[in-house]
Amino acid sequence: MKSQLLKLAVIAVLGTSSQAFATGLVSLPAAGLSVSAGTNQPAGTTAWVTCNTTGNYGSGSYTAPTTGANNNCAVFPGNINTSPVSGFSRLTANDLTGTAITANGENIAYMTSRTFRNTANTECIYGKQISMDTSTTFDYNSSLAGQQYLEVNDFAFGGFSATTDVSAGYYHRASTDSPVFRVGRAFTSVQMQADPSDETLVATGFIHRPINGPSVPASGTEINGVGQTASPGTVTPTAAEQTSAIRTNWVDFTVDVTGGVDEDGGTEPDAPMMYVRAACTSTAPASLANSVRIRQTGQETQPWVTILASGLARSGANANF
Template sequence: MKNVTLRLAVLGSVAYSVAALAAPGFTALPTTTPFPHPTVSGATTAYVRCNDTGDFGSGLSNRNPTTAPSNECYLTPNPAGDLSSPISGYGLVTSASRPVTLNNIYSGNTNKSIGTVLDVVWRKPAATAPVTPTPMCIYGTKFTATANDYNTTAVGNQYFEANGVARAGFVDVSTPSTPVARDVEVAYARMTGTSEVLFRAGRAYTSVQHRVGDQDIPQTGLGSNPSINGLNSWPGSASAAQQTADLNNNWVEFTTDINARDDDTSTTASSAMFYIRTTCTTAAPATVTDAIRLRQTFQEQSTDGSNPSADQNFIEVTVTGFVAPGGAAAPAHTQPF
């Protein structure tokens, strides 16, 4: 596994509190200091639980949760459509439908189309302090997978599975000597009856594998920031260290389970719309290479082909994405993850 660490010392803070961001369905993520872990005494986490049904895609999730804790982060009522703002007062700034192309050792180093990402930005103008002293932006992300065989190294058809969706740009590094971490909130909404839910979300770069029986909320303490953490083989269970993810202010990670033809039979080809709300400026969003990362984390064993585990190995696929001016997509992507 290729471990890379984002070393951004946060020396400033934004001029508003997390409480000032409060809105139905939106849930704050930690900044600088991890949250206390909800089930392990003395431990901390960069994550919040959003929908704990369906065992992280190994089974069928409750798509319309109404009771805690499975309805955390769930935005109701749904927006009218994918390009509609999830809450009032925000206008559409820009959007893009971005092709997702896999090209690594599994595809024979050739381009394989595996889906599309819808990338959307909405903005609310600044108001008189202390209400919203700076403009606020919402970044929306939705991945839709296609049933294209990407693995030329194995018999049968292999379909990319996105277990993690990570998004960069939440540390302003426009003044490198004084980087500033932006407070963020997350939410999700389902505009179609077949879109998958959001299981958890974290202020983290790392996507953590979740197999049946694994701990639902990763602890901090890894000491590094790999793109994917878990057991990159079958069978077996990840060690305690392989179930951790450290806080990383530059990234937000969404844990889900998207596959056009899932080996565990709980096929869901489209994610919900994932939202990140944070401060921004009146400037147009920047377009940054590799700002969106899709991760396959080897959640289950494949049932197709003669080499069953070949299509589930760790893979990261990158997509260009919008970020606030001053945002960056460090660390760099490495192949295949």
């Protein structure tokens, strides 16, 4: 993802207007959502909602959400310790700040968690924010010269099957944050690439809101797409390679985050605070093994990578697919 400031400068010069949406967490029903056919979009039932439509999923420069524009799925609580929804109180005893996530013998990221619960003890909002370590040394794309940092395209969080209709969204805290480009009630992340001749366009065959069929990846499939490519946008996926089944236990956030400079020129090291509102009880949230998935999905020439971590979830939840 290129610099946000560059994008803002271009907007200032050209006077480009941005499309406005309603702010707030968006509903992700267990039955999915109906989507009509359009450019890079088949008709069908989808697990996914489009959030920030600028930046082409990180291949180009994005415009940060504001209360007036580019704000679908976005909330503005002012800080991570304030609930994004009124009527919820922070469970301070369950705060986690800067929990290290390790892979390949080093810390690759740090996760901060905040949980909020309503007064009836029937719903919680689980917030997770992940920042990449900028001092890592592992090479996440050995096909290129030099060290290639992990480029995170999706975070997936598990433990929500007890709730028929969850809602989700994000808080963009600072210019070092990626926005959320789409969010879905899905386990499988879906690869996205830009058109090779225009980074502002989605490449042929790639889909904005993956549909739930007719052929979907097997349960437990981490990523769906064409795989590692020598050049982005030069391999057209089949329709089946752009599907993602509705998986009610999981919510996937599509972002563009890196610990260094990624192949598209991006330097944002931080994810926003990502929220899932779901059913809970008066019992405190608990750490759930393998309920956090960190994925590099090959937006340019990277290989697919998935890193697993534990995260806070409803007591008694599981990380099943």
